[in-house]
Amino acid sequence: MAKSDAGQILRLQAKLILLAIVLSLVLSGARFGVAVSTLLGGLTVLIPTWAYSRIAFAKRHVPPAYLMRAHFRGEMVKFFLTVAMFACALVYDKNLSVAGLFGGYFAAVSSYWFGLLIK
Numbered sequence: 001m002a003k004s005d006a007g008q009i010l011r012l013q014a015k016l017i018l019l020a021i022v023l024s025l026v027l028s029g030a031r032f033g034v035a036v037s038t039l040l041g042g043l044t045v046l047i048p049t050w051a052y053s054r055i056a057f058a059k060r061h062v063p064p065a066y067l068m069r070a071h072f073r074g075e076m077v078k079f080f081l082t083v084a085m086f087a088c089a090l091v092y093d094k095n096l097s098v099a100g101l102f103g104g105y106f107a108a109v110s111s112y113w114f115g116l117l118i119k
Contacts, residue, residue, distance in 0.1 A: 005115075006049075006052075006053035006056075006057060007053075008115065008118075009049065009111055009112065009115050010046065010049060010050055010053065012111040012114060012115055012118075013042070013045060013046050013049060013108045013111040014046065016042070016107045016108055016110060016111050016114070017038075017039065017042030017043070017046065017104060017107060017108050019107065020038050020041075020042060020103055020104050020107035020108075021035050021038045021039055021042075021104070023103075024037075024038040024097075024100050024103060024104070028097075028100070031097075033095040033096075033097055033100075034097040034099075034100040035100070036093075036095070036100075037089075037093065037095075037096050037097035037098075037099075037100030037101045037104070038097075038100040038101070038103055038104035038107075039104060040085075040089045040093065040096075040101055040104065041089075041100065041101040041102055041103060041104025041105035041106075041107075041108070042104035042105065042107060042108040043085065043104075044082055044085040044086055044089065044101075044104075044105055044108075045082070045105055045108035045109050045111075046108055047081060047085065048077070048078040048079075048081040048082045048085070049078065051074070051077050051078060051081055052074040052075065052077065052078040053074070054074075055070060055073055055074035055077055056070050056071050056073075056074035056075075057070075058070060086101075089101060
């Protein structure tokens with residue numbers, strides 16, 4: 001995945017998160033807490049993906065071994081950020097809608113599959 005591909009995935013994730021928020025508002029009867037939970041779920045994908053792209057694609061035209069280390073470092077940061085963000089959402093948000101949280105998460109994660117279909 002090139003840097004421009006990562007940007008496309010990030011934009012697609014943002015669009016899918018917004019769509020999920022609108023859908024959650026409609027389905028929940030305009031309950032603000034569900035929309036916030038959906039946003040948190042989407043950000044649990046968007047922010048780690050952004051961090052991964054910044055780490056993995058920081059340098060161009062370097063030896064393959066460097067690219068592989070950057071990829072693994074980016075994936076490690078992405079994994080730990082995802083776990084930490086889920087933990088924070090579950091612990092600190094007292095009005096959390098678990099359905100909204102996972103709805104936003106799955107909407108954003110689906111961007112990887114939609115990205116393959118679009119390409």
